[in-house]
Amino acid sequence: MARYAIQILPREVILDTQGRAVEQTLKLQNLTVQSCLVGKYIELDLGESGAEGFQKAKSIAEKVLCNPLIERFTVQTLNDEVKL
Amino acid sequence: MKKVGVIRFPGTNCDRDVFDWVSGHNQKPEFLWHLDQFHSTDYEMIVLPGGFSYGDYLRSGALAARSPVMKSVREFAELGRPVLGICNGFQILCEAELLPGALVKNEHQKFIDEWAGLQIENPHSHFGARYESGNRLRLPIAHGDGRFYAPAKELKKIEDQGLVWLRYQNNPNGSLNNIAGVMNQQKNVVGLMPHPERASHFWMGGIDGKDFL
Numbered sequence: 001m002a003r004y005a006i007q008i009l010p011r012e013v014i015l016d017t018q019g020r021a022v023e024q025t026l027k028l029q030n031l032t033v034q035s036c037l038v039g040k041y042i043e044l045d046l047g048e049s050g051a052e053g054f055q056k057a058k059s060i061a062e063k064v065l066c067n068p069l070i071e072r073f074t075v076q077t078l079n080d081e082v083k084l
Numbered sequence: 085m086k087k088v089g090v091i092r093f094p095g096t097n098c099d100r101d102v103f104d105w106v107s108g109h110n111q112k113p114e115f116l117w118h119l120d121q122f123h124s125t126d127y128e129m130i131v132l133p134g135g136f137s138y139g140d141y142l143r144s145g146a147l148a149a150r151s152p153v154m155k156s157v158r159e160f161a162e163l164g165r166p167v168l169g170i171c172n173g174f175q176i177l178c179e180a181e182l183l184p185g186a187l188v189k190n191e192h193q194k195f196i197d198e199w200a201g202l203q204i205e206n207p208h209s210h211f212g213a214r215y216e217s218g219n220r221l222r223l224p225i226a227h228g229d230g231r232f233y234a235p236a237k238e239l240k241k242i243e244d245q246g247l248v249w250l251r252y253q254n255n256p257n258g259s260l261n262n263i264a265g266v267m268n269q270q271k272n273v274v275g276l277m278p279h280p281e282r283a284s285h286f287w288m289g290g291i292d293g294k295d296f297l
Contacts, residue, residue, distance in 0.1 A: 015233065017189040040142075064150060067143055067179065069186045069235060 132173025174275030191258025
């Protein structure tokens with residue numbers, strides 16, 4: 001078994017209303033940043049590991065977790081084996 | 085009497101309104117649950133009402149679009165039969181890729197609940213068939229994620245192929261090209277953010293939605 005982390009971010013700044021709101025609040029507190037994107041973080045625990053598990057996580061992200069018209073994602077393997 | 089399937093997901097809240105609206109047109113509405121499956125011949129029309137299906141988790145309409153009943157809706161749509169999505173129903177049809185584009189958070193980040201002036205861009209032969217191109221109408225809107233968005237290339241395709249059904253006269257949410265409703269290429273699946281079912285009696289404040297069915 002292995003755990004995978006999916007990070008999803010808005011594709012364009014114009015789609016990121018949350019990011020702009022957070023940016024504005026930071027600015028009001030004199031914590032000005034160059035940019036701020038707000039997205040989602042999802043962890044999946046899969047039966048498969050290695051290349052097979054990674055592909056499955058990627059496929060889940062493509063088919064359900066992410067809408068490619070408005071979002072982009074990355075997949076990261078957290079650990080290869082989980083000892084029960 | 086025409087049998088119309090009205091689909092309910094956990095969190096749908098315009099189902100009773102749609103049910104009464106359909107009944108008022110001398111058609112026979114029947115509720116379908118998100119776990120149901122049906123045969124394409126069981127109904128002559130399918131309506132996906134508004135609400136907050138699955139609590140808007142993940143993205144508005146995302147989880148509903150992948151529920152069991154949508155498999156039947158897809159088969160129904162592929163046969164060229166009429167499917168209408170209102171508000172959250174529109175979001176679900178976009179997430180199911182039965183309609184082009186996506187609905188994202190309103191540009192000003194606020195939920196809006198008001199009447200909107202609309203213009204028919206390309207009339208639809210089944211839904212609101214009495215309206216002609218350029219006709220103006222007023223319908224209620226009530227949404228937080230109603231901003232129509234499509235990447236530039238996709239948006240051009242939607243415009244070029246005449247898939248824009250309705251436009252806002254005064255854009256309330258930042259929708260690209262003022263788009264309030266679209267149809268698919270085969271023109272049997274349509275979706276709109278405004279609520280025609282909430283404008284079907286004078287006591288509601290208007291009747292422009294009465295003839296949408």
